[in-house]
Amino acid sequence: MLKPPERGFFVGYFKKVPADIRRLMLVFIATFIGTFAAAAFVLALDTDSPGSGSFAGPPPEGEITGTIDLLPYPVLRVAASPGSPARAIMLAGTGKFGVSDRAEKLKGKSVVVGGFFVKRGDLEMLLVGGKMKAEDEQPADLPVPQAPEDLGRWRLTGEICDGKCAAGAMRPGTGLAHKACANLCISGGVPPVFVSTAPVEGRSFFLMASADGGPMPAWLLNKTAIPVVLEGRVERRDDLLVFKVDGQAKDGGT
Template sequence: MKDEFYIGYLPKAPKRIARFVMVFVLLLFVVMGSVSFFLSTSHDHINNGTYEYGELTELKGVIQMEPVPHIRVLADDAGKVGKNIMLIDFGKFGARSSVEKMQEKTGGNISDFEVTIRGTLVYQDGFTLLELTEKDKALLNHQPLNNSTRYEAITSNSTSVSLMGEIVDPKCYFGSMKPAQNKPHKSCASLCIAGGIPPVYVVQTEQQLAEYYIIKGVNGEDINNEILDFVAEGVNIQGKVEKHNEWNIIYIDPSQIQRLN
């Protein structure tokens, strides 16, 4: 039996060669399809965070510097429904510097004024941030606060906890990057936290939901630099948790953080 030999200028390939090529192509499609399916189903789910890039939103409320810079806004005139919105600066920086410059413009303690500010919203799972895209120019208006009790913080008693989760930077995690967690995001998250953006601890519950805790030192101090080695990694932390309105604040000793094996 003569061996089949393919010559490129012939209109058709020999039957055995044609069958081999067809089978090979079909197998290639099956293998590539299986690999694609595996990769698409095995990677981390991209979260539903939103970063309203290019869209500025105005908010009216009272700015507080502790436990982290934030503005308290009210959803009703009676002041019974409100929300804490963390303030962050443009880029990879915290908002303290910009808020301090806003305070200079008011001529007093900024918490004694009801202010209108403008910025870019970042949000996910009910946790909201406002990027001061225009920095201190985000302050549009201010007037003396007549009824401070409407904006008073409600703080719960602290409880001791031991939790397992991941330390993230909230700006990227809640919307400006998706996904923004685990080791592939470590360098970016470290830059954000080193720049003053408050670190947040994410804990997954048994119901596949997430709980969020703003991290502070034992005495309420910022410990951004002290936790940089543990950012974007699975860690166990122990400390005391208290509620600040709807926020969870966890006070920890960074030397007691333990990596998860």
């Protein structure tokens, strides 16, 4: 009966693999698995973080009462109360649409809005979940929101995103992979935001507007989801900063 040689030669119909070949195969398998594991780890380090954005749930009271600014995009202005400062809350719909049509009919009235928040750091947006109507009994004197405060002219580096996804409706809601989604949301009326690499007055997220205070210029859709440098004036509305772009965009790397 034939016997396998003690070393250096493998015959397929013998059950026993020579020791030196067995050791070589084990080293090869361990190296192969280790190489791919290391490659996966290195590639994962270069992957963009999905961010801390999340669905933060409905307002504590279930709904919020305030008045609406229509431009550049619908913003709910909530008057200050004891222990609570005035707020300016960006509004969007639950799909890839804004709420401009609904908000237009409520101008100059006290409005009750229901929905749920998406939040990422100091970026916060209320997604209107059905309820958005004038109060049944209008107050004799509506609270008058504070006038915007001009914070001067700024040159900012960052990224243009749609405020809904950037705040947590999508993860990640920023970066080039999100460009098509961002453009669909912004084109549908979702308020766009500028995510700055450096804060202004402690804020890194800005509602975007044109130089005259209207919606973001359409040509900036070509600059979403990439590093970009923009110039314009920044104004404060309660706890919200608005970036009124009045210059040409430059690539962020230049």
